[in-house]
Amino acid sequence: MSNSLTRQRFWNKKFLGVLCYSSAACILVLCGKVELSSAQSQVQVKTNRYLQVEQIQGNVFFRNQNTNRPARKGDRLTNIGDEIVTSGQSTAVLSVDTGVGFVNVAEQTTVRINSLQISNDNGRITNLLVPRGIVRLRIRRFTNPSSRFDIQTPAVITGVRGTEYVVNVKNDGRTVLATLDGAVNTSAQNIDVLVNKGFQNQTIVGEPPSQPVPIQDNTDIDYQVIKLFENGERQVILVGNVDFANTVSIDGVAQNVDRDGQFRAVLTTNSIYRAEIQVIVTSPSGKQRTYDLVIY
Missing domain, CATH: 1.20.5 (Single alpha-helices involved in coiled-coils or other helix-helix interfaces)
Known part of the structure; x- marks a missing residue:
């Protein structure tokens, strides 16, 4: 027992x-x-999201690692590296798959997919790269707090949750942002600057964003002509000043405008007596003014 x-x-x-x-x-x-x-819950997973080409005017190209062809209405940018490239006097309109808004692509502009994701709480996260050119965005307000729409340039990242704004990326990477409605956050060098409706700022590569100033929408130009004669050859130099946010083209060629709005162009002329040039100044809102200059 x-x-x-x-x-x-x-x-x-x-x-x-x-x-x-x-x-x-x-x-x-x-x-x-x-x-x-x-x-x-914090992981962002890739899904079948896309940007779709809705309108094309002029020479617009669809490109990725395997493709380089003229873009067609209905083309979809779905993968990292897919891009739309516009030539001179050419434009495109892209729609966002969720119906949240549109990306208007100006001439001589590249728009590339960085990422298109959905978070586990169903937030839509869109990140586009614009290495050069001008885009105008109309994005409605998001209902999901995890949703984001970012534009990345060589100088800055702009982030919104619903607004209308213009991003202008210069040849040297300097980025000008003008907010037409709502508010846009600009972030560079670990510093965030909020740009509210009616204001604009700029970001130089390697520097934090500048403080916002009111949008001038002023297409005036101050200029002077410098004429030189060397070894029997004539050289004409146009030195001008515009609002720092504006773009300037001379006879269809985009000019480098510095942070203070100054530009300098060496003009080509076959005549030693008379030269005709066309200067176009464009503001962030799209307002344009044409100057037909005759130089003696």
Whole structure:
């Protein structure tokens, strides 16, 4: 009888030990699942999202690692590296798959997919790269707090949750932003600057964003002509000043406008007596003014 009780106590202890071990293991597994679930909620997963070409005017190209062809209405940019490129006097309109808005692509502009994602709480996250040129965006307000729409340039990242604004990326990467409605956050060098409706700012590569100033929408130009004669050859130099946010083209060629709005162009002329040039000044809102200059 004593031996039987001893054996029973032994098996009871062993069963309790196994039960405790199993319970602890289950608790650890459950905890692990909770932690994993929490981490996963922060993960952004790639889905079948896209930007679609809605309108084309002039010479517009669809490009990626395997493709370089004229763009067609209905083309979709779906993968990282897919891009739309416009030539001179050419434009395109892209729609966002979620119906959140449109990207108007100006001439001589590149728009490339950096990422198109959906977070686990169904937020839409769109990140586009604009290495050069001008885009005008109309993005409605998001209902999901995790949704974002970012434009990245060589100088700055702009982020919105619903607004209308213009991003102008100069040849040297300097980026001018003008907010037409809502507010846009500009971020560079770990500094954020908010640009509200009716204001504009600029960001130089390697510098933080400037403080916003009111949009001037002023297409006036101050200029002077410098004429030089060297070794029997005539050289004409046009030095001008415009609002820093404006773009300037001379006879269809975009000019480099510095942070202070100054530009300098060496003009080509076959006549030593008379030269005719056309200067077009364009503001961020799209307002243009044409100057037909005759230089003697």
